[in-house]
Amino acid sequence: MAMMKQLLFAAIGIVVFGASAACAADMGPPVYKAPYPVPPPPPPLYSWTGFYVGGNGGFGGNNVTYSSTIAGVTGNTSLNSSGFLGGGQAGFNWQVAPSWVIGVETDFDGTNISSNASASTPFASANAGTKTDWFGTVRGRAGFLVTPVALLYGTGGWAYGHTTSSATATAFGFTESVSSANMQNGWTAGGGLEYAINPWLSLKTEYLYVNLGSANLSGVEDGVPITVTEKTAFHTVKAGLNFKFGGWTP
DSSP states (O other): OHHHHHHHHHHHHHHHHHHHHHHHHHHOSOOOOOOOOOOOOOOOOOOOOEEEEEEEEEEEEEEEEEEEEETTEEEEEEEEEEEEEEEEEEEEEEEEETTEEEEEEEEEEEEEEEEEEEEEOSSEEEEEEEEEEEEEEEEEEEEEEEETTEEEEEEEEEEEEEEEEEEEEEETTEEEEEEEEEEEEEEEEEEEEEEESSSSEEEEEEEEEEEEEEEEEEEEETTEEEEEEEEEEEEEEEEEEEEETTOOOO
């Protein structure tokens, strides 16, 4: 009986240890688990703050009104002016909030915007013309970032420029001419959209209304008095590129 019990315990031991060894063999070596994947870093928060310089070109014109007085007789007429313009600009932006930008900008453009008009009365006639040789502006800018790289803005400030005007009048058989070169001052207002192409370069399109005030031409020759008043005001539409010093600032 004792022998029977020993054999039974030996059989049970073989079964138990054999099953444990089989399970251990089935489990194999420990499996390495990689850590959780690290998400990529977010893109840098770019800033519009900084200095920039650039160039621009475009087209300008308006309906110009002339008032003339010839030998005491007054007449009025108007004619469209038009021409091309091109120049450069420089400025500084401050990004004062995540979506708001303010700044200052100055620009200078040469132009061939010109007009010529004629007026007549039963006793006299006149011809007058004006050419805007160049103009510049000093303006404030304030805008909203439609996206981090697209700025929609309004702008306005001081405008100045140089014009050349001339007039010829005929009255009672006499013909006289006057001409004048003028430095004029006025104001400008408009708006635009600027888009950052890359960290260093942006493209802008801009509209400005420029009012340089009035210029007077007057003279008396051979007893015939001539006075012509011309208002220099025009619309401009232009495109430009700006280079930002230092690129975007994180």
